[in-house]
Amino acid sequence: MKKEFLYATLAGNLADKIKSGVLKPGERVPSVRMLSTEHGISINTAKRVFLELEARSLIEAKPQSGYFVSPQHYLKLPLPLASRPAPVAKSTGPDELINEVYSNMGRKDLTLFSIGIPSGHLLPQAKLKKEVVLATRSLKDGGTGFEPLQGNATLRRMVAARSLAWKGQLKENDVITTSGCMNALALCLMALTRPGDTLALESPCYPGILQIAMGLGLKVLEVATHPVTGISIEALRKLLPKITVCLLVPNFNTALGYCMPDDNKKEVTRLLARHGIPLIEDDTYGDLHFSAERPGCCKSYDTDGNVLWCGSVSKTLAPGYRVGWVAPGKYKEQLLKLKLVHTISSTALVHEAVGNFLLTGGYDKHLRQLRQTLQENYRQYAAAIADYFPAGTKISQPRGGLALWVELSKQTDTTELYHDALKQHISIAPGRMFTLQNQFQNCLRLCLGLPWTEELRFKIKQLGGLAKMIAG
Amino acid sequence: MKKEFLYATLAGNLADKIKSGVLKPGERVPSVRMLSTEHGISINTAKRVFLELEARSLIEAKPQSGYFVSPQHYLKLPLPLASRPAPVAKSTGPDELINEVYSNMGRKDLTLFSIGIPSGHLLPQAKLKKEVVLATRSLKDGGTGFEPLQGNATLRRMVAARSLAWKGQLKENDVITTSGCMNALALCLMALTRPGDTLALESPCYPGILQIAMGLGLKVLEVATHPVTGISIEALRKLLPKITVCLLVPNFNTALGYCMPDDNKKEVTRLLARHGIPLIEDDTYGDLHFSAERPGCCKSYDTDGNVLWCGSVSKTLAPGYRVGWVAPGKYKEQLLKLKLVHTISSTALVHEAVGNFLLTGGYDKHLRQLRQTLQENYRQYAAAIADYFPAGTKISQPRGGLALWVELSKQTDTTELYHDALKQHISIAPGRMFTLQNQFQNCLRLCLGLPWTEELRFKIKQLGGLAKMIAG
Known part of the structure; x- marks a missing residue:
């Protein structure tokens, strides 16, 4: 078997074990050396397997102790679908919606899940x-x-x-x-x-x-x-x-x-x-x-x-x-x-x-800290969404950055959700802003750059409640 | 005679007296009241005459003393001609020349007459x-x-x-x-x-x-x-x-x-x-x-x-x-x-x-100072140009701002002058930059925002010398 395949297969196998619960959150995974010996692969290929799993947030390294399965409550939510826009060029779009959502920028009475920048608290x-x-x-x-x-x-x-x-x-x-x-x-x-x-x-x-x-x-x-x-x-x-x-x-x-x-x-x-x-x-x-x-x-x-x-x-x-x-x-x-x-x-x-x-x-020191915070926020958001959002909700598995993409059931209109949420002082970015076509009406983007607090968890709970109401 | 004409005529008469030397630099001019009485005009009309002459830098007010003829050595230079571009819309122009001149921005080895901003020395x-x-x-x-x-x-x-x-x-x-x-x-x-x-x-x-x-x-x-x-x-x-x-x-x-x-x-x-x-x-x-x-x-x-x-x-x-x-x-x-x-x-x-x-x-206090400096610079530049530039040179009479426009004889190519001057560490803005048509080849703009020094006077002298050489 070619190296490429070996690496992908091994990573896939381990991922399956984690997702299915064979390997449990907090458990140690086999070491690089063990994997290398067991499957007769080079140390480098074995390392690549672990980097891949780490990038997918399935495992995490602890200094001097090796790799452990991540706490991964949120992984029970599936990925959003791949987009399939029409192969047609467009030149008009949801201008008013975009302007409306961006006009919330700087408002201090809102929880701004809608603006994709890190909160000032996370900056040096x-x-x-x-x-x-x-x-x-x-x-x-x-x-x-x-x-x-x-x-x-x-x-x-x-x-x-x-x-x-x-x-x-x-x-x-x-x-x-x-x-x-x-x-x-x-x-x-x-x-x-x-x-x-x-x-x-x-x-x-x-x-x-x-x-x-x-x-x-x-x-x-x-x-x-x-x-x-x-x-x-x-x-x-x-x-x-x-x-x-x-x-x-x-x-x-x-x-x-x-x-x-x-x-x-x-x-x-x-x-x-x-x-x-x-x-x-x-x-x-x-x-x-x-x-x-x-x-x-x-x-x-x-x-x-x-x-x-x-x-x-x-x-x-x-x-x-x-x-x-x-x-x-x-x-x-x-x-x-x-x-x-x-x-x-x-x-x-x-x-x-x-x-x-x-x-x-x-x-670089600042970046390490910021990345850690954002990744931890991702976990917290995802867990809260798993707890509070309607059944069938899908979320992205960001490998970095500030955004979490949420896909609700087909009939949920997130522009409606935006307006409802605004009344409760929550601003989200409805999916329709992200396209000139008729797509993503049931999606939304949340910014991961807010400091995690119990209040923020409550806001996500509120949002989930509103989404359930719209879904009927 | 209509008020408009009276005011313009009186201002014109006084201007002529100043330019012809009947009224000499430093001499007091008639007071507002005198002018009003003598010509049977309202105080307001008389004031307007003086404001007009002041704006044209022909007279200046001294606190509690009235108006005096400005030192005005430079006024012996005539105004540039009014422009007469063709009534045709153009869409290409002297891009390369503009980029070349602007690329001098920030160079510390040049006297930057070419960039229209005040020197840092003039700023708070x-x-x-x-x-x-x-x-x-x-x-x-x-x-x-x-x-x-x-x-x-x-x-x-x-x-x-x-x-x-x-x-x-x-x-x-x-x-x-x-x-x-x-x-x-x-x-x-x-x-x-x-x-x-x-x-x-x-x-x-x-x-x-x-x-x-x-x-x-x-x-x-x-x-x-x-x-x-x-x-x-x-x-x-x-x-x-x-x-x-x-x-x-x-x-x-x-x-x-x-x-x-x-x-x-x-x-x-x-x-x-x-x-x-x-x-x-x-x-x-x-x-x-x-x-x-x-x-x-x-x-x-x-x-x-x-x-x-x-x-x-x-x-x-x-x-x-x-x-x-x-x-x-x-x-x-x-x-x-x-x-x-x-x-x-x-x-x-x-x-x-x-x-x-x-x-x-x-x-406002800063502006008063800056305006005074710029106006004084205008006088110094104009006097130096009158002294050192070729006979027949014309200059603008700016009523404010940072620019002095200089018109040389028809056959003087200021783009050539720009290149010659650059070799002597002087940067000017050739007239051709200011149009998409075939105009102003014999013009240039100097920035008034540099602090006046004897060195600056020498740079203007150098520039005048180069202009004389090009004119032949």
């Missing part, structure tokens, strides 16, 4: 403040002047240095800073498209991307997407002749939270390059992996500058700072030109502050 | 730093979170409050904050146009606006513009049927520095409203008036929400903060929607800091 506020104050002193003219067009040098150097973690090999000069990741995505789309062009996306898709596409007069082609492996390359391949540009969020997409397998990343990158279709990669959640290793990117497999890789600290450090970047490959000149006319410069102070925080502030 | 850096530090403490979550979509409340309240100075009567709720004024203009253009639409502009025009128009696929109609009164309403009227949207910088336009007369502002505002053509008004220089009074805006005459009034502190406080705003009249919903998808939020920290500085930090 004191350290960031210190960096801002230092930046007012270290920057020429106290940060009142423009930055160089390409952006803050320290920040660009650190983004490049950190690309080693995902085999990116970026250099400082490959990176342009932007005012957050959405600004990077908007600049990329403006550089690569004209009205009437067609943009291919995963489905479900982040509503902001749908809106920007509509704003630029693009036709949007939503592509079938699997809740564990991401976009269907088969489906994408069939649509290639229609596509001008493709935008993917392969790591912890804000709807389903999947991590596209490395092989798929490689395949999709090569496929698009071969057909001369630029790939915009939104990797803004890439550092929020629940498994031990930072996943790769499509950019890791980009050999000819066809991938425009975008990121930010909006999901990890400070949404309100507006600090992002893009490594635009061979489209650098176009991007610089657009940056000049649309924003001229980013806010020098916060870009310097974030650059220095990445350099010396313990970003 | 210490006070701003203090406000930033306070903002890290006062904002929820230390400013790491998103702002409400419409933007910082204090900033919006202050922008509205300050509108009284130009009879704007804005309310807090009329204002949306943006990441600088260019961001406001870009959002307005995106809201109001589709590719192929026609945008009418003054000529010469700020290169950033030309580039954004080209980026959005707009056709650009440059309209004849007078160096003292601004856009020709006559010319604009003839082109109306072609125009989708109009963008004007009526106060201290960064090329010619004119202040469009109130009557013209009123007329153009009503004309465009009558024809259903939205007017985007860039008033980012409005607070930098050299005369005593803050000029009005087109928005002051907007009765039905047809004017989208944009501003920022980028020319007065901190270019690198990216703090701007727009009062978009009846287009508010569209603007909010675009802001959401393109930037989500501005950088909370600096918007709070600027809001509080406007509230308590002595903005």
Whole structure:
């Protein structure tokens, strides 16, 4: 049997034992060495089995003790279905709903499950403040002047240095800073498209991307997407002749939270390059992996500058700072030109502050903590949903990021649920926001970035109660 | 004789006496009362004569002493010609030249006459730093979170409050904050146009606006513009049927520095409203008036929400903060929607800091000082140009703002001058950047925002020497 199959089979077998209860929560699983000896496989293959199970939150490592089965009450809920959008490009969508839900942003009387950012309690506020104050002193003219067009040098150097973690090999000069990741995505789309062009996306898709596409007069082609492996390359391949540009969020997409397998990343990158279709990669959640290793990117497999890789600290450090970047490959000149006319410069102070925080502030330590919190939140949310939501509810199995996708019974309208929940001071993101087609009316997204409390559990209970009432 | 004529005639007579040397620099001019008695006019009409002469920098008020003739060595240089662009819409322009010149931004080895922002030395850096530090403490979550979509409340309240100075009567709720004024203009253009639409502009025009128009696929109609009164309403009227949207910088336009007369502002505002053509008004220089009074805006005459009034502190406080705003009249919903998808939020920290500085930090005191410096710089620049530039050089008579427009002899190519000057570590903005047509090849713009020194005078001397060499 080929190595690939061996590894997948072994991981599958162990997963089945865990899911069926043969191996119970808290129990120790066989060691790497035991697995290697027992099945006659290399230590590396055995390790890969465990990393896979860990990534799927089925087991967890305890320092100096080995791997144990995770507490996994929530795993009794099945996965949502793979999406099957029509292979038709659309250019209008649920604008009003999106605007309505986003207008809740900043409201202090609501539990904001709807906005996909980490709560301020989870952020290193004191350290960031210190960096801002230092930046007012270290920057020429106290940060009142423009930055160089390409952006803050320290920040660009650190983004490049950190690309080693995902085999990116970026250099400082490959990176342009932007005012957050959405600004990077908007600049990329403006550089690569004209009205009437067609943009291919995963489905479900982040509503902001749908809106920007509509704003630029693009036709949007939503592509079938699997809740564990991401976009269907088969489906994408069939649509290639229609596509001008493709935008993917392969790591912890804000709807389903999947991590596209490395092989798929490689395949999709090569496929698009071969057909001369630029790939915009939104990797803004890439550092929020629940498994031990930072996943790769499509950019890791980009050999000819066809991938425009975008990121930010909006999901990890400070949404309100507006600090992002893009490594635009061979489209650098176009991007610089657009940056000049649309924003001229980013806010020098916060870009310097974030650059220095990445350099010396313990970003990785903060990330470890944040990831742990988000993963623990996922478990808590999932357990609460299992307890309080209607029978038949399905949930995603995010492998990182901030989003939990919930699928209710076919007849449950989550836009109705949104309105009902709002009356109880709860804001959710109804599934219909994430598509231009007639899909996901029975889905919703919850943000995992709120600090877990008994009150939050109660809010989920309330939500489940409302969902039961709507379902009848 | 009608009042209008009387006032203009009297101002003209006095101006002639000053220019011809009948009244000498430093001499007292007749008092308001004397003028009123002598010509049998009202005190108000007499005052208007003096305000007009003051605005033209011919006289200046000394506290408790009356008006005196300004030191005005530079006035011996004539005004540039009024522009006469072809009545043809264009959609391509001097992209490479613009990018080249802007790429000098931030270079420390150059004297940057080319970038239209005030030097850091002229800005209240210490006070701003203090406000930033306070903002890290006062904002929820230390400013790491998103702002409400419409933007910082204090900033919006202050922008509205300050509108009284130009009879704007804005309310807090009329204002949306943006990441600088260019961001406001870009959002307005995106809201109001589709590719192929026609945008009418003054000529010469700020290169950033030309580039954004080209980026959005707009056709650009440059309209004849007078160096003292601004856009020709006559010319604009003839082109109306072609125009989708109009963008004007009526106060201290960064090329010619004119202040469009109130009557013209009123007329153009009503004309465009009558024809259903939205007017985007860039008033980012409005607070930098050299005369005593803050000029009005087109928005002051907007009765039905047809004017989208944009501003920022980028020319007065901190270019690198990216703090701007727009009062978009009846287009508010569209603007909010675009802001959401393109930037989500501005950088909370600096918007709070600027809001509080406007509230308590002595903005008006700072502005008085800055205006005085800029006006004094204008005098110094003009005198140096009169001394060192080729005979026949013409210069603008800016009534505020940061720009001095210089017109050389027909055969002098200022793009050539730009390249020559760069070798001597001087960067200028060649006239060709300010148009999509074949105009202004013999013009250049100098930024008045550099601190005046003997070295700066020497740089102007060098520039003049190079211009003489090119002219042959």
